[in-house]
Amino acid sequence: MPPARKRTRSYDPVKTRTAVLAQYGHVRAGVATLTPDQLALPTRLGDWTVRELVAHLGMTLGAVSALLGLPEPSEQDGTLLDWPFAIAADAPAIAAHARELAERHPDPDAHLAAAEERFTADLAARPGTRLLPTSAGALPLADYLVTRTVELVVHTDDLNAAVPGLDIPYDRQALAACTRLLADALAAKAPGGSTEVRVPPYAVVQCVEGPRHTRGTPPNVVETDPLTWLRLATGRLTWQQAVEDAHVSASGERADLSAYLPLMA
Structure with missing residues (x-):
C-alpha cells in the first residue's frame, strides 16, 4: 500500500540552496584529502568502493543539471514526500552510473x-518553481533541492563510516532538512497520532494508528539523534540494533517502529 498523502512541510528555498552547497563543500574538502588506497576502500553500500561513492556524490548536483536539461513537465504530479519511496526503484541504475562515472x-x-x-551556473x-521530471513525478526545483540534502548528508555519513578518521562535518541546515523530510516520510507511511517520534533538535512527528494523544506526556514516545534516525530511515541500521545499543529510546506499546523501517532501502 502506498504511503498516505500528507501536506508537505515548507522549506526556505534560499536556505536549502545554501545548505546543499555548504554540505557539498564539506564533502569536497574531505575528498581532497583521500589517498588512492582510501579511495579503494569498501563501503557499506554493497560492492561500492569509496571512489564510486564519491562519483555518486558528484551526481547529487549533477542530477539537478541533467533534469534541468530535459523538457519541463506541463504540470506537477508528484510531491516531495513521494521521493523517499520512489528512489529505491532507481538503485540498480544509480549503482551502474556511479561505477561508470568513477571509471570516466x-x-x-x-x-x-x-x-x-x-x-551553480x-x-x-532558474526559479524554484521550475518543474523537473523526477522519478517521483514532476516536482518543483525548490522541492527537489531538499532531496539533495538527503543524498549529501546520508552519503557523507557513508564516507565517514568507510574511511577511518575522515570525519566530514555536517552542515546544520542540511542535516535539519534531511531529518525533517525523512521524519515526515515516516508520518506519511504510518499515518496516525498514537506515537510521537522526536529527533531533537530538528523534528517531531505524530504517527501510527491508535488513540490520538492530545495533551500531557504522550503514551508512546520514540526519541533518537539525527544521524541514528537517518541510518534507520535508510536501512544503514536496524531498529533492533539501535534499541539494543541505546541509540533509540522507545516507550509505550506502539513505540516499536520496526514494521515501518527502513523508509528508503
Missing part, C-alpha cells in the same frame, strides 16, 4: 568541482 573521472576532486560549477537563472 579518475580525478575525484576534479569531478566534484565540475559538477558544482555546472550546478544552471541554478543562477
Whole structure:
C-alpha cells in the first residue's frame, strides 16, 4: 500500500540552496584529502568502493543539471514526500552510473568541482518553481533541492563510516532538512497520532494508528539523534540494533517502529 498523502512541510528555498552547497563543500574538502588506497576502500553500500561513492556524490548536483536539461513537465504530479519511496526503484541504475562515472573521472576532486560549477551556473537563472521530471513525478526545483540534502548528508555519513578518521562535518541546515523530510516520510507511511517520534533538535512527528494523544506526556514516545534516525530511515541500521545499543529510546506499546523501517532501502 502506498504511503498516505500528507501536506508537505515548507522549506526556505534560499536556505536549502545554501545548505546543499555548504554540505557539498564539506564533502569536497574531505575528498581532497583521500589517498588512492582510501579511495579503494569498501563501503557499506554493497560492492561500492569509496571512489564510486564519491562519483555518486558528484551526481547529487549533477542530477539537478541533467533534469534541468530535459523538457519541463506541463504540470506537477508528484510531491516531495513521494521521493523517499520512489528512489529505491532507481538503485540498480544509480549503482551502474556511479561505477561508470568513477571509471570516466579518475580525478575525484576534479569531478566534484565540475559538477558544482555546472550546478551553480544552471541554478543562477532558474526559479524554484521550475518543474523537473523526477522519478517521483514532476516536482518543483525548490522541492527537489531538499532531496539533495538527503543524498549529501546520508552519503557523507557513508564516507565517514568507510574511511577511518575522515570525519566530514555536517552542515546544520542540511542535516535539519534531511531529518525533517525523512521524519515526515515516516508520518506519511504510518499515518496516525498514537506515537510521537522526536529527533531533537530538528523534528517531531505524530504517527501510527491508535488513540490520538492530545495533551500531557504522550503514551508512546520514540526519541533518537539525527544521524541514528537517518541510518534507520535508510536501512544503514536496524531498529533492533539501535534499541539494543541505546541509540533509540522507545516507550509505550506502539513505540516499536520496526514494521515501518527502513523508509528508503
